[in-house]
Amino acid sequence: MGLAIGVDIGGGSIRASLFDESGKELKSLVSPTPENLNNESFLKILKDTIRPLVPEAKGIGVGSPGPLNNERGVLIASANMKGLENLPIKESLTKEFSLPVWYENDANCAALGEAYFGFYKEAESKLILTLGTGVGGGFVDKGILYSGYLGNGIEIGHTTAVIGGALCGCGVKGCVESYFSTRGFINRYMEKTNIKLNSAEEFFQLVFKKDSVAEEILHFGTLALAHAVRNAIHLLNPEAVVFVGGITKSYDLFGKTLESEIRSTIFPVLNGRLKIGVGGSLSGTLGAASLVFSKEKV
Numbered sequence: 001m002g003l004a005i006g007v008d009i010g011g012g013s014i015r016a017s018l019f020d021e022s023g024k025e026l027k028s029l030v031s032p033t034p035e036n037l038n039n040e041s042f043l044k045i046l047k048d049t050i051r052p053l054v055p056e057a058k059g060i061g062v063g064s065p066g067p068l069n070n071e072r073g074v075l076i077a078s079a080n081m082k083g084l085e086n087l088p089i090k091e092s093l094t095k096e097f098s099l100p101v102w103y104e105n106d107a108n109c110a111a112l113g114e115a116y117f118g119f120y121k122e123a124e125s126k127l128i129l130t131l132g133t134g135v136g137g138g139f140v141d142k143g144i145l146y147s148g149y150l151g152n153g154i155e156i157g158h159t160t161a162v163i164g165g166a167l168c169g170c171g172v173k174g175c176v177e178s179y180f181s182t183r184g185f186i187n188r189y190m191e192k193t194n195i196k197l198n199s200a201e202e203f204f205q206l207v208f209k210k211d212s213v214a215e216e217i218l219h220f221g222t223l224a225l226a227h228a229v230r231n232a233i234h235l236l237n238p239e240a241v242v243f244v245g246g247i248t249k250s251y252d253l254f255g256k257t258l259e260s261e262i263r264s265t266i267f268p269v270l271n272g273r274l275k276i277g278v279g280g281s282l283s284g285t286l287g288a289a290s291l292v293f294s295k296e297k298v
């Protein structure tokens with residue numbers, strides 16, 4: 001099957017890695033991205049990061065936060081990289097390197113990587129949720145990623161948990177990720193205490209120390225997430241629900257509540273055969289490289 005390049009475009013850096021078909025990382029390069037960016041300067045950094053890996057590769061998979069158009073391979077805008085607009089990722093890389101290029105939302109890439117290389121790889125269909133700065137999702141059925149029309153499907157973080165609730169980064173009130181995500185925990189804690197936390201780790205430290213405000217925020221957030229998952233299970237009927245992302249490091253503090261709320265609210269007929277758990281901590285680059293491996297199976 002040959003080697004694949006996976007590229008993970010994040011808020012502060014671009015990482016590109018070369019993988020073999022077993023998911024083993026052979027080489028990896030990282031470039032920080034400066035605060036002030038425009039399309040041109042960004043594309044130069046992107047190409048320079050990927051270039052050393054190209055001679056051995058048969059294709060390039062790229063993942064980034066959205067919104068994007070996966071068919072045209074364009075990053076429409078980025079909340080974390082302000083200067084970028086309608087960035088033609090696929091076209092630029094195809095021209096530069098003469099290799100096939102696929103581009104998807106990073107949560108979809110994470111889902112695909114988990115589906116191919118994670119703990120639940122044997123499950124026929126799986127819903128994968130990325131719990132981090134926000135909440136992303138992906139659905140992989142029989143090895144094929146469901147992207148939605150033009151690649152913005154399964155945005156489970158922006159389904160509504162509370163009508164008219166807390167303001168989300170997307171501009172709408174009451175999204176699930178306003179209640180369960182790094183950003184959500186920090187904002188909810190700030191609202192209640194006027195104390196600014198800097199990370200999910202700090203928040204979970206407070207929960208661990210039985211800070212009652214943090215505990216309450218986590219409890220409500222966990223129920224909000226559980227019901228978003230319940231809704232998705234009833235829509236998609238997956239064989240497995242898999243949680244990945246930085247927040248799963250603290251799964252001990254919320255996993256039991258999350259799983260029991262999901263299991264006690266879905267149709268009993270689904271419950272017996274549904275698997276729920278934490279996935280492997282696979283890299284974003286492996287997820288992106290999975291785009292290359294999976295296209296051969298489609």
Ligand SMILES: [Zn+2]
Nearest residue numbers: 158168170175
């Ligand atoms: Zn939202």
